[in-house]
Amino acid sequence: MEYEVVIGLETHVQLKTRTKMFCGCATAFGATPNSHVCPVCLGYPGALPTINGEAIRLTVMAGLMLGCRIAPLSRFDRKNYFYPDSAKDYQITQNGAPLCLGGAVRLPAREGEARVIRINHIHLEEDVGKLTHRAGCSGVDFNRAGTPLMEIVSEPDLRSPDEAIAYLTALRECMIYAGVSDCNLEEGNMRSDVNISLRPKGQEAYGVKVEIKNMNTFSGIHAALGYEIARQKAALDAGQAIVQETRRWDPDAGETFSMRTKENAEDYRYFPEPDLPPVLLAQAQIDAWAKDLPEAPAARRERMARDYGIPDYDAGVLAADRALADFFEATAQRCGNGKLASNWVMAEVLALTAKEGRPVQDSALTPQALGDLLRLLEAGTINGPTAKALLPELFAEGGDPKAIVERRGLAQVSDAAAIEAFVDAALADNPKVVADYKAGKQAALGFLVGQVMKRSKGKASPQLAQRLLREKLA
Amino acid sequence: MDDIRHMTLAQALAGLRAKRFSSVELTQALLGAMEASQRDIHAFVTIDAEGALAQAAEADRRRAAGEEAPLLGAPIAMKDNMNVAGQPCTASSRILEGYVAPYDATVSARLRAAGAVFLGRTNMDEFALGSTTQTSAFGPTENPVARGCIPGGSSGGSAAAVGGGLALAALGTDTGGSIRQPASHCGIVGLKPTYGRVSRYGVVACASSLDQVGPMTKTVEDAALLMDVIAGHDPLDATTLAAPAPRLAGCWEGMDPARPLAGMTLGLPKEYFGDGLDPEVRALTEAAAKRAEALGAALREVSLPHAGFGIPTYYICMTAEVSANLARFDGVRYGLRVPREEVLGQYLATRAQGFGAETKRRILLGTFVLSSGYYDAYYNRAQKVRTLIRRDFEAAFAGCDLLLAPVTPEPAWPLGVYQDDPIRNYLSDVLTVGANLAGCCAIAIPAGATAAGKPVGLQLLGPALGEATLLRAAHALEPR
Numbered sequence: 001m002e003y004e005v006v007i008g009l010e011t012h013v014q015l016k017t018r019t020k021m022f023c024g025c026a027t028a029f030g031a032t033p034n035s036h037v038c039p040v041c042l043g044y045p046g047a048l049p050t051i052n053g054e055a056i057r058l059t060v061m062a063g064l065m066l067g068c069r070i071a072p073l074s075r076f077d078r079k080n081y082f083y084p085d086s087a088k089d090y091q092i093t094q095n096g097a098p099l100c101l102g103g104a105v106r107l108p109a110r111e112g113e114a115r116v117i118r119i120n121h122i123h124l125e126e127d128v129g130k131l132t133h134r135a136g137c138s139g140v141d142f143n144r145a146g147t148p149l150m151e152i153v154s155e156p157d158l159r160s161p162d163e164a165i166a167y168l169t170a171l172r173e174c175m176i177y178a179g180v181s182d183c184n185l186e187e188g189n190m191r192s193d194v195n196i197s198l199r200p201k202g203q204e205a206y207g208v209k210v211e212i213k214n215m216n217t218f219s220g221i222h223a224a225l226g227y228e229i230a231r232q233k234a235a236l237d238a239g240q241a242i243v244q245e246t247r248r249w250d251p252d253a254g255e256t257f258s259m260r261t262k263e264n265a266e267d268y269r270y271f272p273e274p275d276l277p278p279v280l281l282a283q284a285q286i287d288a289w290a291k292d293l294p295e296a297p298a299a300r301r302e303r304m305a306r307d308y309g310i311p312d313y314d315a316g317v318l319a320a321d322r323a324l325a326d327f328f329e330a331t332a333q334r335c336g337n338g339k340l341a342s343n344w345v346m347a348e349v350l351a352l353t354a355k356e357g358r359p360v361q362d363s364a365l366t367p368q369a370l371g372d373l374l375r376l377l378e379a380g381t382i383n384g385p386t387a388k389a390l391l392p393e394l395f396a397e398g399g400d401p402k403a404i405v406e407r408r409g410l411a412q413v414s415d416a417a418a419i420e421a422f423v424d425a426a427l428a429d430n431p432k433v434v435a436d437y438k439a440g441k442q443a444a445l446g447f448l449v450g451q452v453m454k455r456s457k458g459k460a461s462p463q464l465a466q467r468l469l470r471e472k473l474a
Numbered sequence: 475m476d477d478i479r480h481m482t483l484a485q486a487l488a489g490l491r492a493k494r495f496s497s498v499e500l501t502q503a504l505l506g507a508m509e510a511s512q513r514d515i516h517a518f519v520t521i522d523a524e525g526a527l528a529q530a531a532e533a534d535r536r537r538a539a540g541e542e543a544p545l546l547g548a549p550i551a552m553k554d555n556m557n558v559a560g561q562p563c564t565a566s567s568r569i570l571e572g573y574v575a576p577y578d579a580t581v582s583a584r585l586r587a588a589g590a591v592f593l594g595r596t597n598m599d600e601f602a603l604g605s606t607t608q609t610s611a612f613g614p615t616e617n618p619v620a621r622g623c624i625p626g627g628s629s630g631g632s633a634a635a636v637g638g639g640l641a642l643a644a645l646g647t648d649t650g651g652s653i654r655q656p657a658s659h660c661g662i663v664g665l666k667p668t669y670g671r672v673s674r675y676g677v678v679a680c681a682s683s684l685d686q687v688g689p690m691t692k693t694v695e696d697a698a699l700l701m702d703v704i705a706g707h708d709p710l711d712a713t714t715l716a717a718p719a720p721r722l723a724g725c726w727e728g729m730d731p732a733r734p735l736a737g738m739t740l741g742l743p744k745e746y747f748g749d750g751l752d753p754e755v756r757a758l759t760e761a762a763a764k765r766a767e768a769l770g771a772a773l774r775e776v777s778l779p780h781a782g783f784g785i786p787t788y789y790i791c792m793t794a795e796v797s798a799n800l801a802r803f804d805g806v807r808y809g810l811r812v813p814r815e816e817v818l819g820q821y822l823a824t825r826a827q828g829f830g831a832e833t834k835r836r837i838l839l840g841t842f843v844l845s846s847g848y849y850d851a852y853y854n855r856a857q858k859v860r861t862l863i864r865r866d867f868e869a870a871f872a873g874c875d876l877l878l879a880p881v882t883p884e885p886a887w888p889l890g891v892y893q894d895d896p897i898r899n900y901l902s903d904v905l906t907v908g909a910n911l912a913g914c915c916a917i918a919i920p921a922g923a924t925a926a927g928k929p930v931g932l933q934l935l936g937p938a939l940g941e942a943t944l945l946r947a948a949h950a951l952e953p954r
Contacts, residue, residue: 039577039676043802045570046557046579046676050712078798080844084817089801138817140806269844271853274682274795276712 001237003198005229006206007164008156011171012149013181014127014189015058020146021126022049022092027148029187033141041146043087048275051076055148056099056279057289058180059124062150063100064293065178066119070286074099076124076273081266084138085129087145093125095270099279105154105174106298107166108316117167118155125149150180156195156206161225165218168192173297177322191216196225197242198232207232208242212249212256224249227256300325308338314346323361324350334371337378344374348388352395364398365391373401381405383412385458414461416468419452422460423468426451437473445469478503479639483548483696486642490537490547497530497537497547501591504549508594508640511618517625517634517641519554519612520562521594529591536589544703546589551641553632554595555602555678556687558582561592565678566610567600569828570809579676580711581645581687581704588703593641596631600830601800602652602680604628605902606893609832614889619661620928623886626656628680632690633660637929643691643700647677649684650788651881651906654918657690658881658931661920663952664690665697665945668938669913670715672701673708681795682713684788684910694919694949698722701941717939725942726949733770734950738943740766740934741776741874746905752884754924759880762921762932762951766878769950774874778866781908783859788907789900790843790856797840803828835896860911867912867937876947877935880905881918885928905933915941919952 020027023040039047063070077095100122107115127147132139152171158164172183172190183190197209210228215221227249232242246265247256295303297319304325305315318328324345332341349370353360373394377387382405390401390410405411413419426448427434437444445466452465478500481489489495505523512518526549533547552558555565557575559582564570578586585592599609607630608614617625618638625634629646632653636644637660646653648666657664665688672687679685689700705719730736742763747756767773805811805824812823829837843852870877882902892898909916914937921932932951936944 042807044576044808045563045565045573045678045802046555046674047577048675048711050710080798080801082801082804082818082821084804084806087802087807089804090798267846269798269841269846269849271794271798271844271849274713275679 002201003233003236004201004203005159006156006197006199006209007158007160007225008195009152009154009158009164009167010193010195011152011154011168012191013062013152013175013183014187015055015148015150016179016181017052017054017058017148019052019054021052021055021124021148022146025146028143031143033139033143036143037145041087042142043089049092049273051276051279052148055124056281058148059099059122059150060281060286060289061178061293062152062175062180063103063122064286064290065174065180065296066100066103066105066122066152068100068103068119068122070281071097071099071101072281072283073097074279074281076276076279077270078273080269083128084140085131085145087129087142091126091128092273092276093151094123096272097278098123105167105170107163107170108298108301115157115163117157120153120155122150122152125151156197161222161229164194164225165222168218168221170298173320177294177297179294185216185218188216192221194221194225196228196232198229198236207236208244210242210244210256211246213246213259215249220249220251223251223254224256227254231256294322297322304329308332308342310338310342314342317346318342321359323359327360327367330367331370331374334368335374335378337374340374340378341371344370348391352392356395363395365395366398369394369398369401376401376405380414380461381411383459383461385453385462386410386412389458410459412461413456413459414464416464419456419460419464420468422452422455423465423472425455427469427472434473445473478507478642480692481642482692483643483699484693487545487548487699491542493537497533497549497591498527500547501526501530501549501593504593504641508635511638511640514616515618515634515638515640516613516615517596517618517631517638518551518594519564519566519597519610519631522561522592525561526591526593533589533591543587543589544699545585547591548589549591549593549642550585550700551593551596551632551635551644552582553629553644553646554598555647555680556582556645557676557678558592561595563595563678564611565601566598566612567803567828567830567833568611568810569803569824570678573809575676577676580673580708582676584704585645590703596629596635596641596644598631599628599652600833601678601796602628602647602649602685603796603832603836605651605655605899607631607656608889608893609830611830616889617659617886620659620886620926623888623928624659626659626882626886628652628656629664629690630656633657633662633664636660636662636690636692643689643696645687645700645704646690647680647685647687648906648910649680650792650903650910653688653690654881654906654916654931654933655903657918658933659886659929661923661929661931662690662692663694663697663917663919663948664688664931665701665917665941666909666915667701667705667941668715668915669910670713671705671719671915671939671941673704673711673714675708675710679795679799681792682799683795684792686910694726694917694945694952695723697917698725698945715939720942722941722945726946729946729950730770735766735947736770738770738876738947739772739774739874740876740878740947741774741870743778743781743870743877743879744775745778745781746879750883750901750904751880755880755882755884755930758922758924758930759878759932763878766947766951771947773878776870776874776877778863778870778908780859780862780866784863784907784911785900785904787856787859787863788903788911789839790852791860791911793836793840794844794853795840797837797844800829800833800837832896863908864912867908867914867935871914871937871940875936875943876940879933879935881931881933882906885924885926885930909935914938915944917944917948919948922953
């Protein structure tokens, strides 16, 4: 039978706060175990939580970014369960009255129209500690305990593993854009619980769903969904019922395994957290925060393609990174040629950032410098190879391209008489190549251009050199 | 030195200021009395003689250097559920045996900053779950006044220490009457402040939405002296009130000595004078009402229509919060651990051995009322009734300044009686839980004694943040 896949995601995003959700401990990653702890995040007798206002602000920013309704009154609740990584043996979360309601993530159009994935709500909660198991004993590191997490719960609007990944990619982009989270996947900044079910094509009622817990790589989510679709399809085709259960993805085995079924599901006995008053947000406060809200990446992608006349693909790559997009726009405005700026940022600048291992905003290269460099190139003052040769230096040390070109005499030679001498020398020194060209080997011309450039110490206009060579060889 | 048995906190501070005795002398005298009484009264679970004497010596040094602080050199007893850095804090439970507080509760820090000396830790019902101090894992406390009887609870150790002259003053906590009821049984003053008036940070939680720390003292004046140190907003407790805490000491000054209660209306809630009231308690309460009238107060009957739902509402709200608050005692990070190969077994063994029967009973009740399928019928419904009870009090206070009532339906009963009858014990909280559910303030002051010599207290209840009015009336009505 043909089935439709129905996927919903619950994504935990770690907020970029300096301190934890309910105490003043630092949220540093990778510190000595149990070095960022206090009576509050260790659940000592008598310790009480207090709300981190910055976590509230960041969650509101995330909500505004996704077009959520911000609740004027939200509450914290206790979720009760015993586990050694939980210091209080309950988690403070938001169950009944979350901070953000509704909203949506817009996926870029692939085939046909753009898809809108609805958000059910965003709530705020605290992370737990980290367990490590050794032979004969287990240890708990509470450094991470109390780290603020947003849980972004989607509606079951996703229809394929690819769409799930597109959703997560767009969500991640939005969160990084809004400055809400680093969404660093290696550090576990973004983890998802995946709900998936199948239903016969055309049927309205949802099938029985399975939840796969705590996935932190996109490739793992994609593979796990692929596996689950095949597993559920095979079961349904064989006339078996799907059991509502929680499953775990084993990346080594490439399979999901049952953790617990609904019958054994825990009763978390949620109730309002009596240690914390409700969170009241005045509209004036929300409006004040909204002033700092950046343009959403999807909107920016469209605007940049339109305003700078660059391809959708380029706009997509550039808009995916807010700092890179800012850099591109400033460069394009400086040099006055969007396409040229886009080509250089996409090819040369990104190659450099990959090679140097740091983003452009952390380099010495300013958009003003790159813009000026491209203006020199466009005006024919320098040639392409010279511009490319100057870029690593500007990236590492900065500087004014115009001044550098003048100081070092790098301006390209466009004087036909001067270049003609180099052309003659190149032809005289390479009779075999000349013969090859005359015998119809077009590639030989490139070699001869290179010889002219070499003799001119890179300053000759390559176009002019080529024209002169052609004339002499004709 | 003066007779420390009858010395009030105010008198002790006067003596220290006049240098009639030193803090070390005073502390030594009290420590001697405390040690001597441990075998029969057993008011303390820990006596920190060394620490107390060091603090006293430091206080004496500061005074000699010309420093002054509100409680400089005054020895105070702390209920065993408040963290005092460096001292054990067990909440009278085996599960916290061996735990030494790594930090000060806010009330401890404020007392410390005011120069107080921490004598030791007073006995209590385990995790404040009880009203007799008999659920303590370390044995009961005996009433120092009505010998052979319970001191009340859960702050029974604090009440016995103050009532028995072993401490000048103490702090207790009140979740459903745990300050007022033992104060009443031991013939002392006990104040439950407005919810949010005193920080709960560092106080081992019983039921978070009901708990308040308050003074247990020999006089209303002493209660005011302690409140002026401990009350006020605390950034570490999000449930403390932002409103400034007005000075209470001396708030009764300037009233007409003959008619200090002139212009004040006292309401007598008719539901608090029902059939279950012991005749002697009724007579003493009515006598107190007459005295109030003679001092200028107008009396009027008022009604708290939902008072009858107080006990079931309280025991649902309280046990629900207790079940979550006591989850953290799991043997992983501190306190008792009964090691097992796997974690579930360790939880079960640790909690089975670490908690007493009453604690387990309340955890089970609380877990039940919160569980799926029962939540709406119990927890949710109790929250709604709690709102109705709060509205009862608001309506009553619209027509009078304070309420006047008994503290407990009967005087202290003999040790060991009713121990196997939890419902009987729970019902004895009927006159005190209302103030906690409504969040308002209330005080117990001595009203006299039964023919058998058992102390009986009088309860005054005030609206939220009505502490000054409450203490003015209490000061006028307390025995001279």
